[in-house]
Amino acid sequence: MTKKVLIAGFTGAMGQKTVALVNSLPDFEIVAGLSPIAEHDPEKYHLPADAQIFEKLSDIPAGIADIWVDFTTPSSVYDNTKFALTHGIAPVIGTTGLTDAQQEELVAISKEKKQAGLIAPNFGMSAVLLMKFAQEAAKYFPDAEIIEMHHADKKDAPSGTALSTAKLIAKNRPEHETAPDEIESLNGVRGGDYRGIRIHSVRLPGYIAHEQVLFGGNGEALTIRQDSFDRQSFMSGVKVALEKVDQLDHLVIGLENIL
Numbered sequence: 001m002t003k004k005v006l007i008a009g010f011t012g013a014m015g016q017k018t019v020a021l022v023n024s025l026p027d028f029e030i031v032a033g034l035s036p037i038a039e040h041d042p043e044k045y046h047l048p049a050d051a052q053i054f055e056k057l058s059d060i061p062a063g064i065a066d067i068w069v070d071f072t073t074p075s076s077v078y079d080n081t082k083f084a085l086t087h088g089i090a091p092v093i094g095t096t097g098l099t100d101a102q103q104e105e106l107v108a109i110s111k112e113k114k115q116a117g118l119i120a121p122n123f124g125m126s127a128v129l130l131m132k133f134a135q136e137a138a139k140y141f142p143d144a145e146i147i148e149m150h151h152a153d154k155k156d157a158p159s160g161t162a163l164s165t166a167k168l169i170a171k172n173r174p175e176h177e178t179a180p181d182e183i184e185s186l187n188g189v190r191g192g193d194y195r196g197i198r199i200h201s202v203r204l205p206g207y208i209a210h211e212q213v214l215f216g217g218n219g220e221a222l223t224i225r226q227d228s229f230d231r232q233s234f235m236s237g238v239k240v241a242l243e244k245v246d247q248l249d250h251l252v253i254g255l256e257n258i259l
């Protein structure tokens with residue numbers, strides 16, 4: 001049976017890639033899009049002619065779609081995910097910026113409602129592998145810093161991927177002495193601090209999405225790096241999520257958990 005898909009943020013960079021992906025899949029059909037300032041012309045955004053365009057959540061009827069793909073903004077993703085979970089739609093969330101408390105609350109709602117869903121801070125295979133390798137390396141190299149580099153239009157910092165990487169490192173590294181207090185003669189020059197792991201966010205035109213994890217040891221160093229040169233790199237992960245999300249029994253965090 002064809003699965004009905006709503007794309008939130010369908011006018012954006014990732015939204016338009018997702019539109020092209022879903023249009024290419026015979027078992028999925030775009031039935032609706034959500035975007036606050038979109039022109040109501042499905043053709044302009046390559047949506048099927050009968051797809052409905054919504055400007056706000058409250059206009060969307062329950063059960064309009066089976067799957068809700070979300071590439072919107074950090075300020076709207078919590079409400080969007082909650083709406084999908086409570087209206088019988090399985091969320092596939094790529095938007096970053098959810099806090100730990102928000103994620104926990106959404107998982108609890110999904111369990112209560114018995115509603116499937118997935119949140120993936122990164123749908124790219126290179127980033128999923130980078131996080132896995134960084135998690136492993138942290139057992140042997142507890143001293144780590146992260147540099148993430150993104151296009152100049154990115155709204156949130158640090159990236160969701162960098163924050164997830166830092167969490168995995170913090171969870172897996174052995175008991176660790178923190179560095180003595182440092183003096184910054186230039187404010188912020190040592191980056192953000194997630195439990196002693198420094199994160200440096202670079203925003204430049206020409207970049208898409210890149211991350212480097214630097215581990216320092218005794219007379220040696222390990223660097224793990226991934227590059228998304230094109231947003232197409234995220235689409236194989238989105239495809240897997242579309243195909244597998246309805247097999248989950250609640251909201252799962254991380255693409256690696258469904259691969």
Ligand SMILES: NC(=O)C1=CN([C@@H]2O[C@H](COP(=O)(O)OP(=O)(O)OC[C@H]3O[C@@H](n4cnc5c(N)ncnc54)[C@H](OP(=O)(O)O)[C@@H]3O)[C@@H](O)[C@H]2O)C=CC1
Binds near residue numbers: 010035071
């Ligand atoms: N998980 C992953 O693998 C990836 C995640 N991302 C994340 O996806 C998100 C989107 O990225 P990107 O496509 O580059 O961003 P864009 O700015 O290109 O697109 C954002 C989209 O969200 C829409 N939007 C804005 N406000 C709202 C709202 N309140 N409700 C619904 N839609 C809204 C915009 O619509 P309008 O034009 O009408 O304002 C636009 O369609 C970011 O959080 C980014 O970090 C990005 C790449 C990969």
Ligand SMILES: O=C(O)C1=N[C@H](C(=O)O)C[C@H](O)C1
Binds near residue numbers: 096123155162208210
């Ligand atoms: O905004 C982006 O572009 C990206 N956002 C995600 C993040 O914040 O980690 C994933 C990827 O890095 C691209």
